[in-house]
Amino acid sequence: MTIQQDERLEALSGWLVETLKLTVEAVEPASSDASFRRYFRAYSNGMSFIVMDAPPSRENVRPFIRVAALLRNAGVQAPEIIATDEERGFLLLTDFGTRSYLDALNAASADRLYEDALDALALMQSGVDIETSGLPPYDERLLGVELDLFRDWFLGLLLGLALDPSDSEVFDDLKQRLIASALEQPRVCVHRDYHSRNLMVTERLNPGVLDFQDAVIGPVTYDLVSLLRDCYISWPPSMVEVWMIDHYTRLCETGVLDSVDLDLFRRWFDLMGMQRHLKAIGIFARLKLRDGKPGYLKDIPRTMNYVTEICRRYPEFAGFLSFLDNRVLPRMSLDKVT
Structure with a gap:
């Protein structure tokens, strides 16, 4: 101190x-x-x-x-x-006490805790008036700045990896696709860090929600993917799919989503996750290098795994996947970011 x-x-x-x-x-x-x-x-x-x-x-x-x-x-x-x-x-x-979702989540508790967390998320998405809230927009500039954290802090400063013109073209194409997907989604109140470390287990009105000061008005899938593809704990894809579909159904019933096909919602969810996870990897690197907080480095492999899984699912990201496989993941292993 x-x-x-x-x-x-x-x-x-x-x-x-x-x-x-x-x-x-x-x-x-x-x-x-x-x-x-x-x-x-x-x-x-x-x-x-x-x-x-x-x-x-x-x-x-x-x-x-x-x-x-x-x-x-x-x-x-x-x-x-x-x-x-x-x-x-x-x-x-x-005071919400000392027991976070991250401390409490296990195979036996997950369904109940996520049901509560998704209930609270639905309230936030339907109960905050985006026109009168005064919250700033999650716009093209902010989405791009966040993606640049991955390039600047993780690739450049942590791994010492300089992008050649071909790499830069691949990364710029990725940015354009992820930003376009985010901006075409319905807009709601977005917490921006809705995950297991910021949700506290409480006896009533579970969960207690923390760390919301950076809230914006933005894409409907952002907080959902933040919760279900958490940088600090992961679940089998089959479980994530069930929770995602349950929330999609609720959004349709409450009118937050209007005539949005499930396949399109799933694509939004997947690509929004890539944007968030690349941003998070950049932030983890910055916490180590700028703020002297190396503890988040251990969460990079889990977070990167989400990115590579989605790249494999969508052919348009084959170039970025090749870049990760051939240039980034080997450097991560050498630098012990694994």
Whole structure:
């Protein structure tokens, strides 16, 4: 912990006691995430709370506050915001406990937990008004910037792999196809990180949903593939197919999808997964190289496997699959990103 972080923890503790007048028995680390935010668990009068520390020079708590209200109004269990100090980047939140979906998922619990998670996703997709939400669009520019993370941080900086003109042509073609597929989908509220680490197992209104501050208005399949083809845990394709079709059926019934063929929805789902997984691989590399967080490297092989599986399913990605097979995967093995 740096001196600056120590100073922020001291200021945060002072805010709880002096400003909020809480009798605080203890403050302990709860978690950190892939950003500059930190979370602490504070104990007061037999209750526990989560306190977010978001340094204003690095993070803005206002999107978190806005999206939390949108989700709660839609019936999704986002944390209740009890107190705020927006200028200093402190939030006091309700505590969903310590058991994440990633901790709880197994063969016996998966169907029940995913049913709850898909219920919450359906509420978010149908219950947030995309016209009045004020959320930014998941547009062509943002989709492209995210895909460039794979090229710049993973291929270039982590693997030291420079693209020749032929490779660049293949990658640019891939980008165009993935972006076009994303932009032709119906638009809904998109959490952007709806997966097992950000869903907490709760006794009522399961799950508790976290880390939603980057929400946008975008493709209907994004959060679905984020959940079902999770970078941190994988399931047999047959199970993923059943859950995907169940959600597709619900979207049709609720009117979110209008006359969309299942085969087209499946293609959207597959290609959206490629965009997300390539982005995630780039982010994992950046976390290692820029932020000194190497722990995410172990999740790259699982995430890359999703990409190669989809490339094999669609002939138009044969060129990119060849590039991965011949240039990327051997370098991953040499660099021990496996």
